[in-house]
Amino acid sequence: MIRPETMRILFVTSEFYPLVKTGGLADVSAALPAALAELGIDVRVMVPGYSEALDGAEHLDESVPLGEVPGAGTIRLLPARSPDSGLPLWLIDCPPLYQRAGGPYQDPDGRDWPDNDLRFAALSRAAARVSQGEHGLNWRPDVVHANDWHSGLVPLLLSHAATRRPATVLTIHNLAFQGLFDADRLPRLGLPADCFSPDGIEFYGRISFLKAGIRHANHLTTVSRTYAQEIQTPEFGCGLDGLLRQRAERLVGIPNGADYRIWDPARDLPLPRRYSLAEIAGKRICKEVLQRELGLAVEPDTPVVAFMSRLTEQKMADTVAEAVPRLVEVGAQLAVHGQGDRTHETRFLALAERYPGRVSVRIGYQERRARRLLAVADILLHPSRFEPFGLVPIYALRYGTLPVVRRVGGLADSVVDSATNNDGEATGFAFTGGSLEDLLGCLTRALDTFRQPVGWRRMQRCAMRRDFGWKGPAEEYFALYRTLTGPRAGPVSAAPGPPAPRPQEADMRVSTPMRARTIST
Structure with a gap:
C-alpha cells in the first residue's frame, strides 16, 4: 500500500493565501496542501507569478526554464515558499501575462483581462510539462490536482501526452465560473482542433476550460456533499449537468475546512480582546470597541448583523439590500464588508448614508478587517442562491457569530438549523425559499x-465547539489519491478511461437560470 511519505502531489491553482486572494479558493489552496503535507505527502503548489505573489513569496531560488507557450513566449518556474507555512511553491514567471496592475482575473476597472485564455492556458501547460518530467526537474508528481477552470486544461493536455503521465483530479469550487472563450481562440491556444466538439471542450459554440477538465480528469471532486448532488441537476448544473451525470461514478463531494491557525478568536491578534469558548466575555468587549470603529452606535445589547460577502446576485446582495430598512426598523445594526457588482456597492453605500449609526459599509476586502467583523457581529447574514460550500459561515461559528443561511450546497451541510434540531445542537438559522419574505422570516427567528x-x-457554545479542521478532508483526499495511484508510488501510466457515450442533446443543452461565467472571484 502506498505510504504518504512516498506520494507526490502537484496542486495547481490561480490563488494562494496570503500571496493573492479574491475568495475562498485562496484559503483552500493554502490550507489543504498544508494539511496534506502534515500527513507526510510531498506536495508542491503551482500558482501564476503575479506581482504580489513574487513580492510576498520567500526563499526564491534559481528559476527553471519551461520553454515557449503559445501566445506567451518563454515561461520559467520559480521555486519559492509560502511566507506563513513554508509550503513549497512553484511560481510561473511570465511578466507579460501576470505582472500587471489589477487583480488575477480583471483589470483595475473590473473588466475581464482580454487574454485570460492565454494566461491560464500557460499555467496549465506549465503544470503539464512539470508533470511529464520535462526540463530536467528531479521531481514528478503521482497526482496533479487541478482547481476550477483556471487549470482545467491540465487533464486535457495530459490526456494527449505520449509519455507516462500522472493521475489527474479536478476540484470544482464553483461550477458557475467556467472559463468561456470564443472559438476563434483555439488556434492561439495550441489545442488540437478535434477537441472542439460537444464530446470535447465545446460549450454552446465556445471553448470551456472547465468542461475540458470535467471531461478528461481521472476523478472529479467538489467542495461539499450536497453540492456534488446539486450540480447533477438542471437547476444547479449550469448546462453541464448531463456531463456530470455521465461522470457521477467519478465525482465525489469532499467538504472544505477551516484553517484555525488564522480563523480563531483565541489567537487572533488583530482583535481588541481575544476570546474563546471558555472565556467568551471577550466578544462583548470586541463588540463595544468595534462598533465605534465601524461608525455604529455603541450599544452592546443591540444585535449586530454582518454581511461579509461578494456583492453579487449569487450572494443575494439585492435581497439583502431590500431587507435593510426592516432590519433597522426592528432595532438591529448592519455591517457590510465586501466588493462585487458596482450597482450593489453603490446601493449599500447609499443605505449607509440613509441610516448613519445603524448601517456601516466597507467596500473592498481585507483579511484583518474580516476577522474583526466576525468578532463584533452577533449574526452572520450569508444567504446564497447557490453555494458550493461557504467558508465564511464555518469561520463565523468559531467566533460565536451565528449564521443565517439559505439551505443550499455546503450551507445545508454545515449549519444546523434551530427550527429543525431539537437536541440542543443547533448552530444557526436556515431558510429554504429565495424571497425577501423568506430571508426576513429567518432573520426574525435569529433576532428573537x-x-x-x-x-x-x-x-453559541454549540457553534464554537464545532470542528471543521482540515485533517479529515485531507485524509479523504489522500484516500482518493491512493485509489488513483494504485499500490505503489510513481506516476500512473493509464490514460483516462474511454469517454462516456454522448448524452442526448436534452441532457447537455438544458435551460438553467444560472449563467456560466468566464472569471472566478
Missing part, C-alpha cells in the same frame, strides 16, 4: 433568539 440570552449562549 438573540433576545433570549440563555438560548443564545447555548447555541
Whole structure:
C-alpha cells in the first residue's frame, strides 16, 4: 500500500493565501496542501507569478526554464515558499501575462483581462510539462490536482501526452465560473482542433476550460456533499449537468475546512480582546470597541448583523439590500464588508448614508478587517442562491457569530438549523425559499433568539465547539489519491478511461437560470 511519505502531489491553482486572494479558493489552496503535507505527502503548489505573489513569496531560488507557450513566449518556474507555512511553491514567471496592475482575473476597472485564455492556458501547460518530467526537474508528481477552470486544461493536455503521465483530479469550487472563450481562440491556444466538439471542450459554440477538465480528469471532486448532488441537476448544473451525470461514478463531494491557525478568536491578534469558548466575555468587549470603529452606535445589547460577502446576485446582495430598512426598523445594526457588482456597492453605500449609526459599509476586502467583523457581529447574514460550500459561515461559528443561511450546497451541510434540531445542537438559522419574505422570516427567528440570552449562549457554545479542521478532508483526499495511484508510488501510466457515450442533446443543452461565467472571484 502506498505510504504518504512516498506520494507526490502537484496542486495547481490561480490563488494562494496570503500571496493573492479574491475568495475562498485562496484559503483552500493554502490550507489543504498544508494539511496534506502534515500527513507526510510531498506536495508542491503551482500558482501564476503575479506581482504580489513574487513580492510576498520567500526563499526564491534559481528559476527553471519551461520553454515557449503559445501566445506567451518563454515561461520559467520559480521555486519559492509560502511566507506563513513554508509550503513549497512553484511560481510561473511570465511578466507579460501576470505582472500587471489589477487583480488575477480583471483589470483595475473590473473588466475581464482580454487574454485570460492565454494566461491560464500557460499555467496549465506549465503544470503539464512539470508533470511529464520535462526540463530536467528531479521531481514528478503521482497526482496533479487541478482547481476550477483556471487549470482545467491540465487533464486535457495530459490526456494527449505520449509519455507516462500522472493521475489527474479536478476540484470544482464553483461550477458557475467556467472559463468561456470564443472559438476563434483555439488556434492561439495550441489545442488540437478535434477537441472542439460537444464530446470535447465545446460549450454552446465556445471553448470551456472547465468542461475540458470535467471531461478528461481521472476523478472529479467538489467542495461539499450536497453540492456534488446539486450540480447533477438542471437547476444547479449550469448546462453541464448531463456531463456530470455521465461522470457521477467519478465525482465525489469532499467538504472544505477551516484553517484555525488564522480563523480563531483565541489567537487572533488583530482583535481588541481575544476570546474563546471558555472565556467568551471577550466578544462583548470586541463588540463595544468595534462598533465605534465601524461608525455604529455603541450599544452592546443591540444585535449586530454582518454581511461579509461578494456583492453579487449569487450572494443575494439585492435581497439583502431590500431587507435593510426592516432590519433597522426592528432595532438591529448592519455591517457590510465586501466588493462585487458596482450597482450593489453603490446601493449599500447609499443605505449607509440613509441610516448613519445603524448601517456601516466597507467596500473592498481585507483579511484583518474580516476577522474583526466576525468578532463584533452577533449574526452572520450569508444567504446564497447557490453555494458550493461557504467558508465564511464555518469561520463565523468559531467566533460565536451565528449564521443565517439559505439551505443550499455546503450551507445545508454545515449549519444546523434551530427550527429543525431539537437536541440542543443547533448552530444557526436556515431558510429554504429565495424571497425577501423568506430571508426576513429567518432573520426574525435569529433576532428573537438573540433576545433570549440563555438560548443564545447555548447555541453559541454549540457553534464554537464545532470542528471543521482540515485533517479529515485531507485524509479523504489522500484516500482518493491512493485509489488513483494504485499500490505503489510513481506516476500512473493509464490514460483516462474511454469517454462516456454522448448524452442526448436534452441532457447537455438544458435551460438553467444560472449563467456560466468566464472569471472566478
